[in-house]
Amino acid sequence: MIAVQSKIFDPGAELNLFMKGRTDKGAVVSFTGHVRGGGDVTALELEHYPGYTEAEIEKIEASALLKWPGIESRIIHRFGKLHPGEPIVFVAVCAAHRKDAFEAASFLMDYLKTGAPFWKKEIRAGQEVWIEPKATDYAARRGWD
C-alpha cells in the first residue's frame, strides 16, 4: 500500500499502524529517511507527477511482492517543501522470516532512490540546486539484478 503526500507523517505511528492486527508475520523491518540537518541546506523541494509517480511506485512495490512472496509492505513518500529533520520516506515490510523483511525493505529503498519519479532541489543559502541520484544509488540498484 502506498501514499504520496505532502503532509508530514509520524514514523513510529506508521510502524504501529502497519503492524496492527498482524500476528501471522512476526518480522518487521522499517526504513525512515529524514532530511539531513547540520549542513547549509535549509530546505528540500520535491516535485512529483501526480498519477504517474504513484503508478511507478506501485510497480516497484509489485516487483518486491513478486520477488518475496508473502510479504506485505507500506510505502509513504512526501513531496513539497521539506525541512531538515523531517521524514521524507518510510518503507515497512513484514514477513514470516526476518531475511525476507530486511531484503525486501532494502530492495524497495534502492529502487525508490533511483526509480521513483521525483525531482528534487536543495535550497542552500537562497540558491536552488537540482539533484540527481548518486553513483552509489545506481550501484545499489544494480546489485539486485
Place this chain on the structure above:
Amino acid sequence: MIAVQSKIFDPGAELNLFMKGRTDKGAVVSFTGHVRGGGDVTALELEHYPGYTEAEIEKIEASALLKWPGIESRIIHRFGKLHPGEPIVFVAVCAAHRKDAFEAASFLMDYLKTGAPFWKKEIRAGQEVWIEPKATDYAARRGWD
C-alpha cells in the same frame, strides 16, 4: 544502548524516541520481532541470565559499532512469558547512509538470534518445548565472517 526487560514495549514509540533530536543521521532502520500467532503456541517463555545476558548483548552491539563506524543503535530484548502478537525484540540503527543502517541492523539481528544468552521454551497445548536456533540462523551469522 541496550535494555533487557520483561515489560512489554511499544515499537513505534521506541523508534520515535530513538530518533528524537537526531538530524545528523538521516537513515534509520528498525527491526521488530513479534511472537508468531496463528499456530498452536499459546506462549513463549524466555529465560535470561541477569548481568551476563546484558554483557553479551553489549559485546554484540560493540562489534557492530566497530564494523560500521558512526552508526548509533538501540536494542531492546524481552524475557519472561510472552504471548502471540507481542514484540520480543527491537533493534534500531541510524546512520548517515542507508546501506550502513540496513547492514548493521541485519547483523545485530543475526548475532542476537544465535548469540544472545536466552533460553526459550514454547508452550503449546500445555506442553513445554525448549527451542534452539535454526540452521538458517547459524548460516546467517556465518555470512558476516
Place this chain on the structure above:
Amino acid sequence: MVHTIAMVKILFLGWLKEKAGGAERQVDLPDMATPEELIAFVAQGDTALADQLAEPSIRIIINKSILVDKILPDGIEEVAFMPPLSGG
C-alpha cells in the same frame, strides 16, 4: 483520415519548467505522427528548448505512460516532458 485538434495539457517536469518558462500549458494540438513533430510544435520556434526536449535523457510521457515507440499514440490528452529523476 480526418484531422482533428485536441485540447492537450503539456507538462514540463523538474528543471525543464525553468527552460520552458512554466510548468504547464494548455495547447490546441493538431494531429501529428512523431515525437519530433510534437517537440517542434511545443517549442514554438524556441530552438534551444527544442534541442533540450529532443535530448535522449528527456523522456516523453503521454497519458501517464512513457513513450517508447517512434510514433505517437492516438487520443493524446496529456504530454509530460521528464528530465532525469532525482529519485526518492
Place this chain on the structure above:
Amino acid sequence: MVHTIAMVKILFLGWLKEKAGGAERQVDLPDMATPEELIAFVAQGDTALADQLAEPSIRIIINKSILVDKILPDGIEEVAFMPPLSGG
C-alpha cells in the same frame, strides 16, 4: 596453601534446571582446582547429572565469565551451568 570454604551461588540455566531439580542453590564450596571436581561436587553423587554437566555443549560460567581454562579461578562467587542458547 590454606583451604577455605566459600558460600557460592550455583545456577542451572535453561533446561538444565529440570535435570538439576532447581534453578539455583547456595553451596559451601571447598577449595578446588578443576571443573571436573566442581561438577562432581555439584552433582552430589547424581551420576546422570554429573554426566550431563560434563558434556562439551554445557558451558561453565564463573562470576559471569565463560570458563575457558582447565583450571578454576580464585574468588568464585557464582557458578552457572549453561546449556546451548536458544538465542534472541
